[in-house]
Amino acid sequence: MTILSNISLKPYNTFGIDVKAKHFVSVKSIEELKSILKLKQYPEKFILGGGSNMLLTKDIEALVIHIDFKGIEILSKDKNTVNIRASAGENWHDLVLWCLTQDFGGIENLSLIPGNVGTAPIQNIGAYGVELKDVFVECQALHANSLKIKTFTKKDCNFDYRNSIFKKDIKGEYIITSITLNLTTKIHKLKTSYGAITEELNKMNIKNPTIKDISNAVITIRESKLPNPKLIGNSGSFFKNPIITKSHFNTLKINFPEIPSYLVSENKIKIPAGWLIEHLGFKGKRFGNYGVHEKQALVLVNYDDAEGDDIFKLSQLIQSTVKRIFNINLEIEVNII
Numbered sequence: 001m002t003i004l005s006n007i008s009l010k011p012y013n014t015f016g017i018d019v020k021a022k023h024f025v026s027v028k029s030i031e032e033l034k035s036i037l038k039l040k041q042y043p044e045k046f047i048l049g050g051g052s053n054m055l056l057t058k059d060i061e062a063l064v065i066h067i068d069f070k071g072i073e074i075l076s077k078d079k080n081t082v083n084i085r086a087s088a089g090e091n092w093h094d095l096v097l098w099c100l101t102q103d104f105g106g107i108e109n110l111s112l113i114p115g116n117v118g119t120a121p122i123q124n125i126g127a128y129g130v131e132l133k134d135v136f137v138e139c140q141a142l143h144a145n146s147l148k149i150k151t152f153t154k155k156d157c158n159f160d161y162r163n164s165i166f167k168k169d170i171k172g173e174y175i176i177t178s179i180t181l182n183l184t185t186k187i188h189k190l191k192t193s194y195g196a197i198t199e200e201l202n203k204m205n206i207k208n209p210t211i212k213d214i215s216n217a218v219i220t221i222r223e224s225k226l227p228n229p230k231l232i233g234n235s236g237s238f239f240k241n242p243i244i245t246k247s248h249f250n251t252l253k254i255n256f257p258e259i260p261s262y263l264v265s266e267n268k269i270k271i272p273a274g275w276l277i278e279h280l281g282f283k284g285k286r287f288g289n290y291g292v293h294e295k296q297a298l299v300l301v302n303y304d305d306a307e308g309d310d311i312f313k314l315s316q317l318i319q320s321t322v323k324r325i326f327n328i329n330l331e332i333e334v335n336i337i
Contacts (some may be wrong), residue, residue: 001025001032003063011050014114016233017308021046028068028089030177034147036065041252045144047175049088052115053123054335057308060301067118069177072098080186083137087178088118093123105188106135106181108215109197111192112222114229114236121152123333124159128218129194133159135181139175139275141166150174152172157279162240162333189213191237192321194219225296233302234293239273254327273330274298276322287314312336 007024010016023042027033037045044062069087072095076083082104086095096111109130121139125132138153151176158165165176188211192198200217201209209217227234244252249269252259256279262270277283278295282296289316290306293299300311315332322330 001027001036001293007064009048009051009056009060009064012048013054013056014229014233015235015308015311017056017227017302018305019308020057020079021060021062023063025063026066026068028070030069030142030149033065033067033142033175033177036063037142037147039063048302049119050091050114050116052117052229053333054337055308055311056337058336058337066117067175067177069118070280071178074167076251080184082183082185083180084183085180086117088116088176092119092120093116095319096215098156099183099214103211104183104185105190105211105325106130106183107132108211109191109194109218110216111215112226114196115148117179118124121157121159121176122165124157124164125163126162128197128221129191131159133157134182136180137143137175138181139179141176143174144172147290149177152210152319156202161243178220184222191268196331226299227301228297232301233241233295235334237273237298238300238332238334239298239318240333241270242276242328242330243270244267244328245269248327254328271328276326276328277318279320280318280325282318282321290314292318 003023003025005023008018010018014058018157025036031038042063046060046062046064048064050068055334065166067088069089072090072103073085074082092115093112095117096107099283106255109128110125112125120132133154136154138151140149140151142149152310153263190209195304197217200221206213243264246269249261260275264270274297282292283297290302290311293301300314319330324327
């Protein structure tokens with residue numbers, strides 16, 4: 001464990017933004033993390049996971065601590081369920097693939113989501129009708145000041161749409177070290193109705209899909225719509241899908257009869273943010289070395305050594321235009337640093 005100086009963070013964020021960390025260290029255990037947090041000569045510390053849900057707009061003056069804990073273990077197993085624990089530094093998609101090799105079901109719809117396990121509970125990751133909270137049991141987290149480990153149950157985490165207690169009430173106070181999930185082993189609860197999964201399974205001529213089939217379908221869909229961060233810098237969906245009142249939606253339907261929607265509750269409607277952005281002409285729009293992806297309007301991209309601040313300003317332009325035309329506040333899903 002060595003503390004390095006003036007390290008480029010380009011390899012450590014999926015946007016591929018080339019900012020520098022004044023000091024940088026990678027930790028592979030909770031004990032290493034504790035020892036680094038105790039260092040008084042670095043009063044400012046910045047925790048870095050998979051770098052998939054952030055946009056870096058400036059150099060980091062603090063000590064950047066890269067969480068690199070590894071390990072997946074089976075905690076308990078009964079007739080049709082299994083509890084597994086995964087360390088925070090594990091790649092999320094690698095965890096999904098590992099579960100598939102064990103025939104553990106529940107997170108196959110979350111295939112190919114970028115980032116590491118430790119950041120998954122922070123924003124309650126979700127895709128294609130499934131959210132982390134659906135299989136979540138608990139997570140362990142280290143308090144950054146007291147250095148004590150605390151267990152957070154699903155109820156403690158206060159999960160909401162792309163949100164949790166870690167993004168709100170106790171933001172920055174805890175560092176997640178591992179998560180525990182409850183998955184199925186025999187009678188899997190398949191979810192195929194959301195998005196284009198059923199259509200993709202039909203293309204594959206699959207009538208009775210397995211969890212592996214669903215994962216493959218999701219991967220195919222995502223790869224057809226979303227750019228590979230290794231080829232084009234991005235952070236996946238940059239904006240949340242807004243939820244508006246039914247009366248607001250009915251007003252919008254008058255001027256935009258084709259606007260798509262999903263019923264959330266009796267008086268709440270979810271609108272696809274991608275449709276709003278595409279309808280305003282931003283989809284595929286390029287501004288030099290950055291822009292909006294040509295296949296998915298929700299994704300902002302770094303084509304070649306763009307500045308993080310330029311991408312942030314583009315996001316603000318999109319927000320203000322959506323507000324002006326639709327009277328909808330478009331919320332950024334990515335952390336702006």
